[in-house]
Amino acid sequence: MRVTHAPGKYADFEGLREQAIALRRAGHSLRQIRDELKIYNNDILNQLVKGEPPPAWTKRPRAKDDLREKARELRLQGRTYDQIQVELGCSKSSISLWVRDLPKPERRDPTEQAKLAARKRWEHELAIRDEKRQRTKSKAAQEIGEMSDRDLFMTGVALYWAEGTKDKPYARRENVIFVNSDPGVIQLYLAWLRLLGVERERLQYRVMIHMTADVEGAKHYWANLVDVDVSTFQKTTIKKHNPKTVRKNVGESYRGCLVIRVSRGAELYRQIEGWWRGMVAQAPARLG
Numbered sequence: 512m513r514v515t516h517a518p519g520k521y522a523d524f525e526g527l528r529e530q531a532i533a534l535r536r537a538g539h540s541l542r543q544i545r546d547e548l549k550i551y552n553n554d555i556l557n558q559l560v561k562g563e564p565p566p567a568w569t570k571r572p573r574a575k576d577d578l579r580e581k582a583r584e585l586r587l588q589g590r591t592y593d594q595i596q597v598e599l600g601c602s603k604s605s606i607s608l609w610v611r612d613l614p615k616p617e618r619r620d621p622t623e624q625a626k627l628a629a630r631k632r633w634e635h636e637l638a639i640r641d642e643k644r645q646r647t648k649s650k651a652a653q654e655i656g657e658m659s660d661r662d663l664f665m666t667g668v669a670l671y672w673a674e675g676t677k678d679k680p681y682a683r684r685e686n687v688i689f690v691n692s693d694p695g696v697i698q699l700y701l702a703w704l705r706l707l708g709v710e711r712e713r714l715q716y717r718v719m720i721h722m723t724a725d726v727e728g729a730k731h732y733w734a735n736l737v738d739v740d741v742s743t744f745q746k747t748t749i750k751k752h753n754p755k756t757v758r759k760n761v762g763e764s765y766r767g768c769l770v771i772r773v774s775r776g777a778e779l780y781r782q783i784e785g786w787w788r789g790m791v792a793q794a795p796a797r798l799g
Contacts, residue, residue: 524559531559538566579609589616597631660706667703668786670696678780687776687783690719692768694736700771701737713774717745720767722752729766737769 527548534544541556550556578601585595592603599606658666674696676688689700704714716737718730726747734741748770773779 524555528559531556532563535560535563535566540566578605582606582609583613586610586613586616591616594627594631597628597635663699663703663706665790667700667706668783668790670700670703671783672787674700675783678784685777685780687773687780689771690768692766697733697736697769697771704773707779709773709779713776715745715772715774716743717748717770717772718767719748719750719770721750721765724765724767725763726767732766733769737771 527550530548531544531550534547539547541560544560545551545556548559550559578599581599582595582601582605585598586606590598592606595601595606595610596603671687671689674689674691676684676686676690678685691697691700701714714737716733716739718726718733720726720729726749730741730744730747734744
């Protein structure tokens with residue numbers, strides 16, 4: 512029910528206040544109370560509802576609430592305004608308002624503060640450098656485009672000659688055996704073998720891994736990658752630990768190497784070596 516007032520409506524302040532408080536408690540906003548009571552003087556309107564909290568639905572979420580909580584957390588950890596500003600990227604005036612009720616951190620040695628500031632700057636610089644590296648890599652990947660059969664053929668020949676076993680005058684071994692720990696390299700190599708028409712049935716797999724690693728986990732990882740049953744793998748080659756060597760290839764990401772052998776591969780090996788010689792023969796022309 513709308514309330515109307517005579518020209519001297521503001522004279523009955525207490526009566527208006529009772530109505531305004533009732534509307535406020537019923538969940539009305541200031542604008543709704545203004546329109547209901549026809550009170551267009553903001554000062555009087557605020558006095559009418561003084562002491563009454565606004566309804567929850569009128570409270571807007573504060574965009575800086577997360578920053579405020581983080582700033583308070585950092586302050587409790589003993590950070591200075593400068594350090595919080597570097598960490599969060601907000602103004603010192605805002606930080607001061609957010610944490611002014613918290614105890615001041617103990618004064619640190621200027622040298623320690625300088626080290627902390629330098630570390631933060633370096634971490635920021637590293638993040639910028641990493642982002643730049645990722646942009647370069649992403650752009651380069653897009654430049655490759657679609658790989659033709661000839662692209663794959665030439666890549667596979669070079670890849671095998673770099674990573675595969677070779678025949679030596681002192682050890683006649685015309686075998687096609689490829690060893691690598693990079694799953695991307697393994698997939699590219701298998702795609703090349705398929706291009707050459709090598710049947711899947713001729714491929715034999717074996718894991719070569721350090722004795723302290725998760726051998727069974729590595730076998731299942733490689734079997735899943737090449738899409739074969741792990742039971743078809745040949746006996747794993749275990750590398751013994753040398754206590755004088757500090758290994759860096761440790762952790763969950765270490766899965767050893769996958770060895771791929773092509774059975775009845777002598778003729779294929781001779782072709783690979785011939786293809787490689789043909790590629791090398793073209794190099795001088797490119798150098799000129």
